[in-house]
Amino acid sequence: MSLLFKIAWRNVWRHPxxxxxxxxxxxxxxxxxxVMMGIQTGSYGQMIDNAVKIHTGHLQLQHPGYLEDRKMTQxxxxxxxxxxxxxxxxxxxxxxxxxxxxxxxxxxxxTFGGMLMGVEPxxxxxxxxxxxxxxxxxxxxxxxxxxxxxGATLARNLGVAVGDEIVFMGQGxxxxxAANLLTVRGTFTSGFSQLDKSGVYLPxxxxxxxxxxxxxxxxxxxxxxxxxxxxxxxxxxNEAIREQGIADVTALSWDQIxxxxxxxxxLDAISAYIFFLVLLLIVAFGILNTILMAFFERIxxxxxxxxxxxxxxxxxRLIYIExxxxxxxxxxxGAVLGSTGSLLIQHYGIHFSGTDELMEQWGxxxxxxxxxxxxxVMIASLTVVLISSIxxxxxxxxxxxxNPVRALRHI
Amino acid sequence: xxxxxxxxxxxxxxGMPAVVSLGAAxxxxxxxxxxxxxxxLWGDTMYxxxxxxxxxPDWERTLTMDSWSEGTRKSFIRILEPRKERGVTFLKLESQxxxxxxxIDRVVxxxxxxxxSSWMGSDFTNxxxxxxxxxxxxxxxxxxxxxxxxxxxxxxxxTPRPDVGVVWARLEFDVRESDLMPLKARYYDEDxxxxxxxxxxxxxxxxxxxxxxxxxxxxxxxQDRGRTTELVLExxxxxxxxxxxxxxxxxxxxxxx
Numbered sequence: 186m187s188l189l190f191k192i193a194w195r196n197v198w199r200h201p202x203x204x205x206x207x208x209x210x211x212x213x214x215x216x217x218x219x220v221m222m223g224i225q226t227g228s229y230g231q232m233i234d235n236a237v238k239i240h241t242g243h244l245q246l247q248h249p250g251y252l253e254d255r256k257m258t259q260x261x262x263x264x265x266x267x268x269x270x271x272x273x274x275x276x277x278x279x280x281x282x283x284x285x286x287x288x289x290x291x292x293x294x295x296t297f298g299g300m301l302m303g304v305e306p307x308x309x310x311x312x313x314x315x316x317x318x319x320x321x322x323x324x325x326x327x328x329x330x331x332x333x334x335x336g337a338t339l340a341r342n343l344g345v346a347v348g349d350e351i352v353f354m355g356q357g358x359x360x361x362x363a364a365n366l367l368t369v370r371g372t373f374t375s376g377f378s379q380l381d382k383s384g385v386y387l388p389x390x391x392x393x394x395x396x397x398x399x400x401x402x403x404x405x406x407x408x409x410x411x412x413x414x415x416x417x418x419x420x421x422x423n424e425a426i427r428e429q430g431i432a433d434v435t436a437l438s439w440d441q442i443x444x445x446x447x448x449x450x451x452l453d454a455i456s457a458y459i460f461f462l463v464l465l466l467i468v469a470f471g472i473l474n475t476i477l478m479a480f481f482e483r484i485x486x487x488x489x490x491x492x493x494x495x496x497x498x499x500x501x502r503l504i505y506i507e508x509x510x511x512x513x514x515x516x517x518x519g520a521v522l523g524s525t526g527s528l529l530i531q532h533y534g535i536h537f538s539g540t541d542e543l544m545e546q547w548g549x550x551x552x553x554x555x556x557x558x559x560x561x562v563m564i565a566s567l568t569v570v571l572i573s574s575i576x577x578x579x580x581x582x583x584x585x586x587x588n589p590v591r592a593l594r595h596i
Numbered sequence: 597x598x599x600x601x602x603x604x605x606x607x608x609x610x611g612m613p614a615v616v617s618l619g620a621a622x623x624x625x626x627x628x629x630x631x632x633x634x635x636x637l638w639g640d641t642m643y644x645x646x647x648x649x650x651x652x653p654d655w656e657r658t659l660t661m662d663s664w665s666e667g668t669r670k671s672f673i674r675i676l677e678p679r680k681e682r683g684v685t686f687l688k689l690e691s692q693x694x695x696x697x698x699x700i701d702r703v704v705x706x707x708x709x710x711x712x713s714s715w716m717g718s719d720f721t722n723x724x725x726x727x728x729x730x731x732x733x734x735x736x737x738x739x740x741x742x743x744x745x746x747x748x749x750x751x752x753x754x755t756p757r758p759d760v761g762v763v764w765a766r767l768e769f770d771v772r773e774s775d776l777m778p779l780k781a782r783y784y785d786e787d788x789x790x791x792x793x794x795x796x797x798x799x800x801x802x803x804x805x806x807x808x809x810x811x812x813x814x815x816x817x818x819q820d821r822g823r824t825t826e827l828v829l830e831x832x833x834x835x836x837x838x839x840x841x842x843x844x845x846x847x848x849x850x851x852x853x
Binding site: 254256258289291294295296297298352354356358359360361362364365366 | 650652654655656657678680681684695697699700702704705706707709710713714716717819
């Protein structure tokens, strides 16, 4: 074995150019995988972070049935107590309360189904980006209780502009008719078409009064300092709720509240996996090509070895060891190269110029940052090693069929 | 309209009005039953005063209202109680519907997309009130059980006519054989699930007719578990001459016949 290993090592360096070319192909394949996975993970992270910041927030406290039933009466009564509970948590950096009330929204002879959202203007600006999405007019103001911020699409459909009046008509928590006038103080484009088409923000106290909620709220929204701690904070919140015996409250993370964000990304991930698969196939054929070329160049050499008494089995092992030597050196180089690339993109980002508008629609910036992970290096290395091993099978099987006499005459 | 409207609705939804005692010698077909009933109802004007009791797991409330209708095409409802909602009016013309809110002095047009939404928080939908055509125009009736009454009741199944945009995938009615009074209606969705049930009760002489004066809607969906809406007709007058101005947008604000 150690003899074979020595021969293999010498063989590798007997044709340095050939070996280096093969290694370069393999290293490049590994490196590109690491970089691609880094960019993908990074952009998904950005997409999710931006998307949840539009409205959902990282975490919410809700009545346990509210997510499914969305009933006006499924409320959080102890708003102040829950606010204190959230603020006492480590990592929670912003908290805001909301009420949601479905209602008809009407202006002149146009009426559409809308969603009224009562928010605390200042606190809301800390948990969501809605204040920054104002297109015309201005954001909400507590001093203007009946001033509303209306989705741009809804405003257009209603035919209203800043300064116009709209009527809402819904049902209070007591079942009574809730209807009143609001003045459009601003319009917003959030990037979420559903929100732009039906959303109407108004001050929390106004919504609570109009919909007979008596200080109760539907959602307590919280942001944490780092995306990756969301689930841990949610779990400790639920523990605290259980321990303190708080009834009818549950903590939910963004992916429980808006699974569609995650689903959209999973869908996108599927197409990315297909892309990776194609990339891997191309890489596999590239490696196969180099290995086969090397093999045909060496048929005469194999003939000589067989004639001198080497067994086919020894030759097969030799080839395998040679290939693996190449592959391991190449994968190591590829991992270093890929990690460097991924880390650079994580730090500096790649700017996709000319795509600003498109990206903004998806709630992301046009500069994409990678998110490097050692896991990517492992996945890339494993797949490349696996593919190379499979590819080596072809020459190994061919050695079994070599006729030494003919091989000696092979040019 | 509610009263009237609802009464009508009740009747029309059933496809099997309240009315009538037909002394039919021959066995009646489903279509005959319906068309007779509808003949009787159509072209009629009707006034009613009704009480609507909405019960949910979270709250209960009672509305009283006056309503006027002319056939199924026109109706007008005015809320009398609760006091906070007094003067809220609804006008339905053909398939269009308007709602007047006196507190803010505004008229809201109810768009067709909102027809399946709840009317005033009840288990009746706007569509129940604003139905523009009759059951017999929208649905084909068929007697179940080879047309032989079982337990003194006809059982009818109504399926939508082709090319008619309707809300229910199928309707079923239990109709009393002796006087053709509807007793129960069941509403099915596309999956063949009962979505809601309506029960007719308290058959009383109102003017020249005997009609069910209590209609109870019970949603059968999980989401609306524990809800019921009961409509009780307290006073009904048929074939009164109604002012033409009654069914106009202008009248929404006046709110009076």
